[in-house]
Amino acid sequence: MNIIDKSLESGLFFKQKDRHVVEKLVSLMFTKKIKKKETLLRHGEICKEIFYVQKGLLRVYIINEGKEVNTWFVQEGDFITSINSYHRQKPSEHFIEALEDCEIISIKKTTLDFIMKNNHKAALFATNELFNKLCDYQEQASALRFMNAESRYSYLYEKQSEIFNRLSQKQLASFLGVDTTYLSKIISKYKSK
Structure with missing residues (x-):
């Protein structure tokens, strides 16, 4: 805008x-x-x-x-x-x-x-x-x-879901304070909800 x-x-x-x-x-x-x-x-x-x-x-x-x-x-x-x-x-x-x-x-x-x-x-x-x-x-x-990493993921998704497909896994993992392997587990868990 x-x-x-x-x-x-x-x-x-x-x-x-x-x-x-x-x-x-x-x-x-x-x-x-x-x-x-x-x-x-x-x-x-x-x-x-x-x-x-x-x-x-x-x-x-x-x-x-x-x-x-x-x-x-x-x-x-x-x-x-x-x-x-x-x-x-x-x-x-x-x-x-x-x-x-x-x-x-x-x-x-x-x-x-x-x-x-x-x-x-x-x-x-x-x-x-x-x-x-x-x-x-x-x-x-x-x-x-x-918040733990899972809760931070959920919080960011709630506030700015439209940017998720614009971020690399490395950038998102850095925000959450985790490595990319653990991020994959968070994403899987979040999608299964």
Whole structure:
């Protein structure tokens, strides 16, 4: 979904009659085409942007004891950033990498600050999106903290079933914290339910 349609979708803040305003605001942002395996953000970099995924699939991961560990997946219609790095301008602990060729809208922090100061509907939309993400993160943190691999599989399937055929077994196993052999057993068990 493109960002203009996303802004108009709920009708809470921007209405169809505001399309020209939304288009003007979006013109302040940058569209990037990102190739598969290209990294948008690296560990240690300061995140100065929020990314909106118009097309494609991204993964968020950390390096733990020398191994890549997927922490979440982001698809079309979602915003992503390294929140702590973006808000506090501290080095990121995360990597954000394209799993497919993607089209991303990049919103610089300075641009978003300007838009929010000068357009109350944009500020309300951004605040609403932020709170939606915070709700998701709180749910993910609470749910995933105490779940075993089978429960995490079920949770991810419930939340993002449409990405399963877009992930490799290695990527999914990394998210679950298991090897691919054990993942096959989880998948078999899950399908037999």
